[in-house]
Amino acid sequence: MIMKLSDIKPGGKGRITAVTGDAAFQRRITAVGMTPGSTFEVIRREKGFPMLISIRNTLLAVNSEDCKQIETEAE
Amino acid sequence: MADMSIALLGQPNSGKSTLYNRLTGSHQHVGNxxxxxxxxxxxxxxxxxxxxxxxxxxxxxxLAANSDEEIVTRDFIASGSADLIIIMSDASQLERSLFMLADYAGINVPCMLILNMMDVSKEMGRQIDTDKISKRLGIPVLPFTASDKNSYEALYDILEKDCSSWHLDAGGLEQAYADAFGSTYSKAVSLMPEGGIGVYSPAWLFSKLAEGDEVAKNIIGGCENKDEIIKIVSGIENGAPRTGNCKFTWIESIIGGAVTEKKGSSALSKFDRLATSKVGGTILAVAIALGAFIGSVILGYPLMALGGALPALGQPLAEKLLEEGAHPLLVSILCEGILTAVAFTIMMCGYIFGATFVFGLIEDVGYMARISYIFDGAMKKLGLHGKAVMPFLVSFGCNIGGATSSRVLDNWGQRVMAIALSWVVPCASTWGVVGLIATLFFGPAGAALTILGLLAVSVLHLIITSKVFGKSLIKESDRTGLIMELPPYHKPKWGSLLSLSLTRMAEAFKRAIAIVTIVSVVICLLSYSSTGNIHDSIIYKAGSAIEPVTLFFGLRWQTFTAWIASWMGKEGSLGAIAALFNESSVMTAIAQSSSAPLDNNIVSAALSATLSKPEALAFVFAFYFNMPCLMALSASVHETHSLKWTLKIAGYYVCMSLLISCIVYHLALLIW
Structure with missing residues (x-):
């Protein structure tokens, strides 16, 4: 089932299936390692805060609105 | 003439600047x-x-053309100015940080790879076979630990070899593009010159065009099949995620079998669980910021005390010079004007040193990213993102430090915006003056109310200012949300922190000393009177002549002069008040306000007798929202590289300050 990254609760793991949004956002987000096919775990999701995501051995803070543009599926 | 030119390329937190500082020591030059x-x-x-x-x-x-920084980087590499590009990666986050290498692959300039932070990587239980990686890439790969002398020796040895044949083998990446894009790739590449254009290979150009890179379109501008190529690539959707996927596939094939590791846990450490939690994390961030501020003052105290003690030399020196028969005007300029300027500048340098060290330490150990995470929401309301919090924090001590720390922001518009907004933050000296005047006129409770009022207007000011400058400063494409790595915690590098703090302090001193001296000499001349009575000075005549105008803003000629004097240094204002109401030499009073408190009894009596409560309140607001001191202005010019913008913002602040004092004054008249 396809879910937006922003809808995944802390502790949830999955695989990125698509990165939407404009080209500039796509370039920025892929440069930090969030590409289709990569697996991740959501570490924190608090209202008013960026999401914390663990991906490729890195802890990333990503603006929560931007997480709506990342599609994922459960592993 | 140098034997060789090299350039360091790497992602933030790759340890690039530490290596640069260690290699060059003091032989550095900052330009544009x-x-x-x-x-x-x-x-x-x-x-x-x-x-x-x-x-x-x-x-x-x-190496995408997202920002000026990336365009500059690309142009520099393409220009052929460097014989060798050293690409830095973080071994503790190997896969992700090799993205820069993958983005570089296809650029035909000799390069080598440094895998930094091998110590951290080993601690994580990871073994990296650098020889294997080196063979696969066709370039030297050097394992590196910044604190280990042997690492540098190994680097020097490599640099002595002939690097002209170190070309990164990008064959695997080209294959990945071919697999992912099929005939689109082969068609586009076949239309380009076989050897690529300049230093760029056809495959590199293809990936950039697929990613929607506008600058890459200019690169193929001279190509005869340009239109056809653009037609082909414009059909590609989701280019960046797809090429990104190819790049990481390639990275995996490069490090596959060369890296063995224990399965790491992605769980947060105990400390990070607190540091990133909503309530606890916020309290911790505020507490650490406060502690950092106090720490900066403590570290800077020796210099601040030295600067503060300097004006005391003025009196004996002046007497001595007068005895020797020097002209009184000259003595006044030297002992009051120049001495004050030097004293203020030294005091400011003390704080710059302390703040650079302490906030640098927080950055160095990796905690700064957590503060940025915590304050991202607040910064977003101002059109910025979490990384912009640093200039605001540092500005509570000193706006010069605030401007300097805007360097953490990645694009120019956001940097100028953060500086413009951080000017609203009152520096330590501003608080001193505000506290004194407010308590004098309104008592402790009244002063507390005044401060609340100031803070409320500050919030409003921030919002208005972000709206006024937001549109023109930050392009729609630069209004990006936070995407930031929270690096693992590191041990601080004390040596490079110390040298950074000293460098920043020296920079600030050099920039400030001239401008402060000139201004202070001018004030000195204006307030000089041969009789020693302030009524015979130019400043009195000019001030009282324009008082009818300044009174509209609630400012008497004395407070108006004090408002202007605060451009030199916020404490200067207090001195001007003391002098003007005490009718003594202005400069002496300005100078001594930094060391000794006002002679409260005399001045406060004169103050309360001359100023009405609305006028006092108007002054407090005008003073608080005035533009920062000229030293901060010159630091802002340096950081924004734009005199025009700095002046524009300064002009705006001056107008806002008068507007606010005008409103406050007329409202206060209704009450009292």
Whole structure:
């Protein structure tokens, strides 16, 4: 089932299936390692805060609105 | 003439700048990239009989043309100015940080790879076979630990070899593009010149075009099949995620079998669980910021005390010079004007040193990213993102430090915006003056209310200012949300922190001393009177002549002069008040306000007798919202690389300050 990254609760793991949004956002987000096919775990999701995501051995803070543009599926 | 030119390329937190600082020591030069508002760091170092030029390229996550920093980086590499590009990666986050290498692959300039932070990586239980990686890439790969002398020796040895044949083998990546894009790829590439264009290979150009890179379109501008190529690539959707996927596939094939590791846990450490929690994390961030501020003052205290004690020399020195028969005006300029300027500048340098060290330490150990995470929401309301919090925090001590710390922001517009907004934050000296005047006129409770009022108007000011400058400063494409790595915690590098703090302090001193001296000499001349009575000075005559106008804003000629004097240094205002109401020499009073408190009894009596409560309140607001001191202005010019913008913002602040005092004054008249 396809879910937006922003809808995944802390502790949830999955695989990125698509990165939407404009080209500039796509370039920025892929440069930090969030590409289709990569697996991740959501570490924190608090209202008013960026999401914390663990991906490729890195802890990333990503603006929560931007997480709506990342599609994922459960592993 | 240097034997060789090298450039350092790497992502933020790759340890690039530490290496640069260690190699060059004090042989550095900070300049500007031609036509761009991006800082250019160049230095030299020698080893054995060889001399090297080295350029520290801006830290960016990729070579996409997202920002000026990335464009500058690309243009520099393409220009052929460097004989060798050293690509830095973080071994503790190997896969992700090799993205820069993958983005570089296809650029035909000799390069080598440094895998930094091998110590951290080992601690995580990871073994990296660098020889294997080196064979696969066709370039030298050096395992590196910044604190280990042997690492540098190994680097020097590599640099002595002939690097002209170190070309990164990008064959695997080209295959990945071919597999992912099929005939689109082969068609587009076949239309390009076989050897590529300039230093760029056809495959590199293809990936950039697929990613929607506008600058890459210019690169193929001279190509005869240009239109056809663009037609082909414009059909590609989701280019960046797809090429990104290819790049990581390639990275996996490069490090596959060369890296063995224990399965790491992605769980947060106990400390990070607190540091990133909503309530606890916020409290911790505020507490650490407060502690950092106090720590900065403590570290800077010796210099601040020295600066503060300096004006006391003025009196004996003046007497001595007068005895020797020097002209009183000259004595006044020297002992009051120049001495004050030097004293203020030294005091300011004390704080700059302390703040650079303490906030640098927080950044160095990796906690700064957590503060940015916590304050991202607040910064977003101002059109910025979490990384912009640093200038605001540092400004509570000193706006000069605030301007300097805006360097953490990755694009120019956001940097100027953060500086413009951080000017609202009152520095330590501003608080001193506000507290004194407010308590004098309104008592402790009244002063507390005044401060609440000031804070409320500050919030309003921030919002209005972000709206006023937001549109023109930050392009729609630069209004990006936070995408930031929270790096693992590191041990601080004390040596480079110390040298950074000293460098920043020296920079600030050099910039400030001239401007403060000139202004202070001018004030000195204006307030000089041969009779010693203030009524015979130019400042009195000019001030009282325009008082009818300034009174509209609630400012008497004395407070108006004090408002102007605060441009020199916020404490200067207090001195001006003391002098003007005490009718003594203005400069002496300005100078001594930094060391000794006001002679409260005399001045406060004169103050309360002359100023009404609305006038006092108007002054407090005008003073608080005035533009920062000229030292902060010159620091802002330096950081924004734009005199025009700095003046624009300063003009705006001056107008806002008068507007606010006008409103406050007329409202207060209704009450009292």
């Amino acid at each position: 990239w031609p036509g761009k508002t991006v800082e250019k760091n160049e230095g030299t170092f020698t080893h054995g009989s060889h001399t090297y030029n080295i350029t520290d390229l801006p830290g960016t996550y990729s």
